[in-house]
Amino acid sequence: MDMLSRVADSLYWMSRYLERAEHMARVLDVYVSEQLEEYSGAGDRRWRSVVDSLGLEAPSSVNEGNVGYWLAFDIANRSSIVACIMSARDNARNVREQISSEMWEHLNRLFHQVRAASLTEDWSADQHAFLTEVKDGAHLFQGITDSTMNHGEGWHFIQLGRFIERAVSVSSVVDVHFRDHMPADDGEHHEGVDLLKSCTAFEAYCKVYTAELKPLRISEFLLLNHEFPHSVCFAVDQVEVALRALPQSADRRIGGKALRLAGKLKATLTYGQIDEIMTTGLHAFLAEIDRQCNEIHVALHQIYIEYPIESAIEV
Amino acid sequence: MPFPAPFQQYSLGEAYDEMFASVGEPRPHFQALFDRLRELPMAELRRRKQTADQTFLHQGITFTLAGRDEGMERIIPHDLLPRIITGEEWAVIESGLTQRIFALNEFLGDIYTDGHILNDKIVPRDIIFSCRHFRREMRGVQVPRGVYVTVVGTDLIRTPAGEFVVLEDNLRVPSGVSYMLTSRQVMKRAFPDLFQTCDVRPIDHYGQALLATLREQAPNNRSNPTVVLLSPGVYNAAYFEHSYLARQMGVQLVEGRDLAVHDNIVHMRTTGGLRRVDVIYRRIDDDFIDPLSFRPDSILGIPGLFNAYRTGNVTLANAIGSGVADDKALFAYVPRIIRYYTGMDPILENVETMLCSNKAERQHVLENLDKLVVKAVGESGGFGMLIGPHSSAREREEFRAMIEADPRNYVAQPTVSLSTAPCFVDGSGVEPRHVDLRPYILHGEKTTIVPGALTRVALRKGSLVVNSSQGGGSKDTWVLN
Incomplete structure (x- = not known):
């Protein structure tokens, strides 16, 4: 059966919001546990860095004391974890008949759990348990999705939402990290551990490079590694695979645009060398990735979702 | 013999009781349930009730309270005990409704074309023309196979004498069938043993029957027609039902913004381009369906849909203007309408x-x-x-x-005293509550009524209002072989 454009759009956003909630939960969990060890003073710089790395701008009312609440529970913040899960679930609700019952039931249950937690519990009560619930919930949803839904068109839109979001959010975390911690080959590396952990990458990194943490290797791993599922390169590979699997548009003018953009970005990451990237400027490189991901997103919408009627009337 | 546990709080009044013929004496078809309930401890009933409620919540069988926090959804209150109808009782309901829907469909075809029933002064003209749901735009429009009403939900109640009578017809966009279907799924888990002993007739084929009825009505007998279900969208109170039925039928659930009319052909917007649509099972009222023909402020509708319909390029089920036949003033004339078109007395009386x-x-x-x-x-x-x-x-x-x-x-x-049926009341046991009965009728080439219904129940003690918007709940309805 053909897929409604609106449905494709909702699947994409459902998945993108959930990926975002999971990413935020991870970054916040790392921040929360690091808070326990940190001596006072560095706190203000640190929480601002967390907010920046998530690509957010905090209103002036947010401070070190309430930033966790604002990022996790506050639905007035449209990007908070609870708000993201709510948006993911609203999108899923829009397309209930397109996803498996297991997917819907799980996401709906996750929503009710986090919503209830945010209404009844104090944020400072059990932060780790809440964040773990979110991460587990998102992982489980991914597993349920992969094992209960046809790996057809809809599933590919889910993949696109997940991996475009992942490419953007991982490059943003890396960007802010190296902005705030100038790469040096010696010194304290606990920030490096935190960066890896916020991308679930610490153990995977150690298997490749051992526990010897070097900024160059960390950035190489998070940006260019082909096998690690949270690297930017891996995410872009998946985006390209998904785009290739979608039906090609009849409209030749824009039909191949998204695929061409993804192929180009993939080549940049596949053939990129970390020392070159560092020499020419990591920030500029990451900004370019962000821009290209956004272009892919826009092209995807032009081709499959918001095309003009006149150009698409069947002959 | 007095009422045994858990029926100590049960009492019989003037209303017909579905379960008990007299104090402590269950009717034969309720015997199995009676025996089972006497064995089950209260804690076990409560556990089953909680499991059932959880299932409703997790499946998203919920409605959103208007004006409340968007995230907070409630389940439709559901009673744990089934309402049981015998095969003989059902046969009367089935033939009565078949006769009634046939006559109402004939009536609609008549008033929108020649108006014989008006010329013969069986129904006064002014009652038709003053009806809010009469659509003069429908005069002379040919609907495929003359079918105006495809899906009907008729509310029946049982009089103190035990007769089923009609309280009202719903010919526009009757809802609730998804509660009939899902509550059956939940009940199978809550009382698996009873299902086997009671020999309950299945209702799971409703989706296939609905799809077959809709496909029959494709314009110009187009082969392999594309059927869609048109919903106002996720914020509609019945959205769960729209989505559920679309899934049961395997058809697209569309909203107004998914459809576009070009040259009087209706298309839907898909990722692979535009696709032609033949039959629309619409769950949007006439008023909102096409801003060019009806209410111009509607943002749910599809501009140009009515012209495509009038041209005969697309079928709408139910037809535009069918609401005139469920007008509550016209209701008084339905027995006369039945006699006029069938030449027979109504099998089911009106209230x-x-x-x-x-x-x-x-x-x-x-x-x-x-x-x-x-x-x-x-x-x-x-x-x-x-x-x-x-x-x-x-x-x-x-x-x-x-x-x-x-x-x-x-x-x-x-004020009709609705019949009472046993309901589980936590803390006290099983008590009688007032119920009605809404079977769902599919009308096309032939008339299909799946042997089941939505039993709506007034959960407040003594209350006669069964509407879900006013504190009513639902019960599974078992029709026996």
Whole structure:
């Protein structure tokens, strides 16, 4: 059966919001546990860095004391974890008949759990348990999705939402990290551990490079590694695979645009060398990735979702 | 013999009781349930009730309370115990409804074309032309196979004498069938053993039957027609049902923004381009379906849809303008309509209905406001209603003024004591509550009624209002072989 454009759009956003909630939960969990060890003073710089790395701008009312609440529970913040899960679930609700019952039931249950937690519990009560619930919930949803839904068109839109979001959010975390911690080959590396952990990458990194943490290797791993599922390169590979699997548009003018953009970005990451990237400027490189991901997103919408009627009337 | 546990709080009143013929004596078809309930400890019943509620919540079988926090959804209150109907009782309901829907469909075809029934003065013209749901735009429009009503939900109640009578018809966009289907799934888990002993007739084929009926009505007999279900969208109270039925049928669930009309052909917007649509099972009222033909402020509708429909390029189920046949004032004429088109007496009687537009009847109504139920003709969902015996003097005065100002808009019925059925009440056991019955009729080439229904129950003790918007709940309905 053909897929409604609106449905494709909702699947994409459902998945993108959930990926975002999971990413935020991870970054916040790392921040929360690091808070326990940190001596006072560095706190203000640190929480601002967390907010920046998530690509957010905090209103002036947010401070070190309430930033966790604002990022996790506050639905007035449209990007908070609870708000993201709510948006993911609203999108899923829009397309209930397109996803498996297991997917819907799980996401709906996750929503009710986090919503209830945010209404009844104090944020400072059990932060780790809440964040773990979110991460587990998102992982489980991914597993349920992969094992209960046809790996057809809809599933590919889910993949696109997940991996475009992942490419953007991982490059943003890396960007802010190296902005705030100038790469040096010696010194304290606990920030490096935190960066890896916020991308679930610490153990995977150690298997490749051992526990010897070097900024160059960390950035190489998070940006260019082909096998690690949270690297930017891996995410872009998946985006390209998904785009290739979608039906090609009849409209030749824009039909191949998204695929061409993804192929180009993939080549940049596949053939990129970390020392070159560092020499020419990591920030500029990451900004370019962000821009290209956004272009892919826009092209995807032009081709499959918001095309003009006149150009698409069947002959 | 008194009522044994868990029925100690049970009492029999003037109403017909579905379960007990007399104190402590269950009717034969309720015997198995009776025996089972006597064995089950209260804690076990409570556990099953909680499991059932959890299932409803997790499947998202919920409705959102208007004006409340968006995230907070409630499940439709559901009673744990089934309402059981015998095969003989069902046969009467089935033949009565088949006859009734046939006649109402004929009636619609007649008034939108030649108007014989009006010329023969069986139904007065003014009652048709003053009806809010009459669509003069439909005059002379050819609907495929002459089918105006495809999906109907008719509300029946049981009189103290045990007879089923019709309380009202729903011919526009009747809802609730998804509760009938899902509550059956839940009940199979709650009482698997009883299902086997009771020999309950299955209802799971409703989706296939609905799809087959819709496909039959494709315009110009187009082969392999594309059927879609048109919903107002996720914020509609019945959205769960729309989504559920689309899945049961395997058809696209579309919203107005998914459809576009070009050269009087309806297309839907897909990722692979535009696709032609043949049959639309619409769950949007006439008023909102096409801003060019009806309400211009509708953002749910599809501009140009009515022209495509009039041209015969797309079928709408139910047809535009079918609401005229469920007008509460017309209701009083339905027995005459049945006799006119079938030549036979109605198998199911109507609840007696007085028209306030008729001077003598109005006089009677105004003198007996404290005994009658007064209804505004165009309303549904239990709104615009005065229940005389439960009303205050002030409410009666308000209705008196409204009736005198616009008599055509009001009808009155005697306060009928709905039958009672056993319900699980946590903390006290099993108690009687008032219920009605809404079977769903599919009308096309032939008439199909799956052997089941939505039993709506007034969960508050003594209450006669079963509407879900007013504290009503639902029960699974078992039709036995």
